[in-house]
Amino acid sequence: MLAKAEVSAKCSNSDIAAICVDAYTSLAKGQEGIDSGSTDAFPYLIDSATHFESLQELDNAVMAYVKGITFAAGLGLTDKGYEMFRLARALFERGLSHSDTSLKSPGVKQMLVKAGQGLIESARKKREQASAIDVQSELKATILGGAGLRKVQKQEGKDIVGIGGQQLYAQKAQEYRDSAELYVKSGMVKSAVVFACMAALADLMLGNAADGMAYLTKIAADSGQRAKFNENPCFQWTKLLFKAHVSKDVDAIELAKTRFLQIPWGFKDDREFARRIMEATARRVTE
DSSP states (O other), rough: OOOOHHHHHOOOOOTHHHHHHHHHHHHHHHHHHHHHTTTHHHHHHHHHHHHHHTTTTTHHHHHHHHHHHHHHHHHHHHHHHHHHHHHHHHHHHHHHTTTTTOOSSSHHHHHHHHHHOOOOOOHHHHHHHHHHHHHHHHHHHHHHTHHHHHHHEEEETTTTTOOOHHHHHHHHHHHHHHHHHHHHHHHHHHHHHHHHHHEEEEETTOOOHHHHHHHHHHHHHHHHHHHHHHHHHHHHHHHHHHHHHHOOOHHHHHHHHHHHHHSSSOHHHHHHHHHHHHHHHHHHHOO
């Protein structure tokens, strides 16, 4: 950030003085929020970025957003971080389309990419932590409750309570839908495909095969990346599972077992979730 004297000099132009001062004032308040660990920082940083955009200082606008993205990632607030990342990316792309001189430095793009990578890493850790809790809770439930195939959920301030398979799959279906939508909007299609497939498979386990396939068809079309969806190994594998499950097709499930090993899974918990559904489908086919 610039020193007060530099800000005063920069904002001396009467035509832009008010906006300029507001931009740096909001930026300073945003930084104060970051330093104190307060989420009040976010609206100030967004306000600052908006003012910098009005001043045609798109590099500084991106910088303000990046501060928010990095802060959100550090707090594990991936939704808020993604909201700011979308704003920053849209701003950056608009600037590039108009050959904005403030974006000539490669450092601006590098700064944004680094912030995005930090956000992805934060989301990964969050998912792994949630997965670890699920595994620990399931182990405890198995020990205490016998061999019943049940998942458990830990509620804040309460003991662990059992959740039947139907409720588990309903939760997973919604969680994966939310993740798929998030990653489609961020342009990370490969991860979006995996999450969409997991959502569809959760529908399959709920007995809603038609809904699952309809969802996959719709999200592939709405994403504008239908070809990438259709070519993705996870998408092809998922269609095999649907075929095996609905038609009790032995060849389809055997091929699915082979294709499963070829999928580049990004998260261990997704791989485990998919494996369990594949095994359940195999049992159904061979019964």
